[in-house]
Amino acid sequence: MLNLFDTYSRESQDLLHSLKEAGYEHPTVVLEPNGFLPDGVESPFIYFLGQPKVEKRGRFFNEVRVPDFWEITGDNTMAQVNYYGQVKAKIYYYAPSYKRIVERVEWIDNKGQIVLIERYDQYGRHIATTTCDTDGKQLVTTYFEEGLERLTENHQTGDLILTLKKQPIRIFKNRLDFYVFYLEYRRFNLDRVIYNTLATSFSVSLQLGSKGILGQDILVWQERLYDSIPGNMQLILNSQPVRTKKILIPQTDTYHRALLLTPKEQHSLFGPLGYIYEFTEKEDIRKDAFVLTNSDQIESLSYIVEQAPNVTFRVAALTEMSPILLGMVRYPNVVLYQNISQKRIEELLRVSSIYLDINHYGEVQGIVRKAFEHKQVILGFAHTVHDKRYIAKEHIFEQGQEVALVNRINEIYKSVDRYKGAVALQIEQSSAIEMNEFRTRFQEGLGDGNV
Template identity: 40%
Template sequence: MIVLLDSYTVQSQMLLYSLREAGYDMPAVSIVTDGFHPQEVTSPFSWFCGFENPNLRGRARFFNRLKVPDLWEIQSTGTQGEVVDYDELRARIFYAEPVYRRLIRAVDWLDRQKRVRLTDHYNRFGMRFAQTVWSLDGRRQIKTYFSPNGQVVITENYITGNILLEEEGKTRIFANLPEFVIYFLQKRAFSLDRILYNSLSYPFFVSNRLGDMGIKGEDILFWEEEIGQNIPGNMQSILDHPERRTKKIAIQSLEAYNMLLKLGVDSDKIEKLGMIITFARENQYQKKALILTNSDEIEKLTILVEELSQVQFTIAALTEMSAKLLSMDKYDNVCLLPAITPEQGVKLMAENDIYLDINYGNEILDALQMAFIHEQLIFAFQQTAHRRNLILPENIYSLENVADMIRAIQAVLEEKKMMRYFLDLQKKHAMVETPESYRHFLGDSDDMALEC
């Protein structure tokens, strides 16, 4: 049994954590890599190129360690960097998550017309492990992957779909990415009797291709995304063809599950299964609310602060704060903390019992997930909610109904039983699972020794 991921995302990380907590310790494969997947996850690209050698040493490259021509200047904001030649922009630097660390993930090199022509990709060892060539009309052409000493190992042609692998003095040609992945899985001698995958893209294609090759298995799709007005085409294919390898579909969002039922999917063909979450603390019922943001665009902040004068608001940022936000310091119940460290962010999570997801811009420090596992009750506006799967729908308000949000916050702070009631509903909405529920879904008894 293996886990096959399209790429290593936050949701992928949560799925792997849930499986580990349930007692499953199987190989995890990320088909696509940005070079920063953890050591316990493998990727065909990094493995063939030699970047999974346990003896390899190095550290991710800080933004100002990028090599540039003399007299060119490297500049940085809190979210990305730039390379300039006097007043001319020559490159954009993109950071690996979390971006506040400013470690280089990719660099887009521009021509005189500001078109991207080359992208250099860097990994957690600080090495350039790949380079993408772009056409004049902004389409990817070829991506070349290198070994640690700079030799070409893999060439991926985005126009034809072909992949060339230099291995043991020979050039192996694969018609497409799924064929390349299957070659990797077989070369690593992974057990393919059951593949757990979380994407209807390449992992789904790999599952189907294995079936076409006569390799039998009982695969499971873990669906982590939302559902629109139609059933995704490849999911419909699974539902229509029970004879193929994929035998189960786990829906990991309550809203997605309900939407699929609304679209006519039989309840016996899909199952609800959320994530296993270990909570860091219990809510202390304090009148303390937290906002983490690098943006000064915070909806209805003034009215919330004025109407909830009994609540201590802490607003923290990884960056310096604008004059607009610093002006909130005039309120006695507001504490402003610019330029905090990640460690201070964790400490703030443990000190507050309400989280307000009311800022625009990117989420920082994985704030919603952190607030959830620190058992904070989360409130948001329709326009600002970052992760709806973690927020009770009734705690997401329209801007016109800010008065209702204020009354709801007052109510839970005045009555512990009500706070506990909504915290339990929040967990139920997020579909918090137990190790036993995972073992039951995967068909294993609670007391058996799990060997994968």
């Protein structure tokens, strides 16, 4: 059995975590060229670059090699290379960005156009270089093992060239052929491939079938369904025999939607699943509300603070705060945290009972998911919430409904039972299930009743 993911997305990580918690320890492959995958997860692009025997410390932003007298400056978001006031390169970090570990460096010309992209991995190795044309379009990417060319991908023609020690050069006409070669080269057990998109990993499943490699694959569908079944899913439903024999759907409402959109004779191809989350239990319920932001644009914060004087609002930022936010100290029930540390963020997640997802612009460090796992009740406005998967529908308010949001805060704090009921709403929406139930559902998807 093998997990095959296009990318190491949040959805892929949730599925992998649930499988491992349920006792499934089979290998996992991520098709994207990702140099920051955890132990036990491989990328075909990175596998052929060898396995370093050094510490996984990455390359700190000021360790990027630059010519003499060029300057590197950076903050918790990104960095850049300058020479006499002119930007020569932009340095992008791998998440979490506060660690300032380099994922890629984009070198630019005097016109500000990208001409070269260097990529790094979790060992700090320079693993790949991409050349670009005068319009910034990617031409060729070369992957290195200790400075030696191992793999070259031509983005214009799509072909790849693999050069291994003491082996003949191998040429692949596209990524799909390269992926199938890699799976066979690694001698993975391909009797069951578990994949979670109808994109590249689905194409790999079809390619394995076309080569006569038998198997019973499973699609774990982690997206929403709208007015119709996607075309590639219809191919699975209507074009048997194919390798894919089952479609498991973690989200309960999406599973029921799939049954509504398909005839009864196809319902047996679908199955419910769910997720196993790592919840942190609250030791006590405190009248504390937490906000983590990168801007001073926090929807209706002053009104909420004024209307809930018995609640302490803890507002934190990774950087220094603007005068607007600093002005909130005029309220006795507001505590501000400038340049907050990761240790203090973890502390606030433990002690606060409500998380207000009301800051505009981007989400900070996946804080909504962290608040969810810490069993904070998450409240927000429809135009400010960052991740609806972890927020109960009843806790998302339209713009201008500040009164309703404050009323909900006060209601939650009336009793421990009200708080627990509010947490239960968002857990139910997330399709969280216990380990034994997950294992039972997955075994049924495999067609194996032995749990």
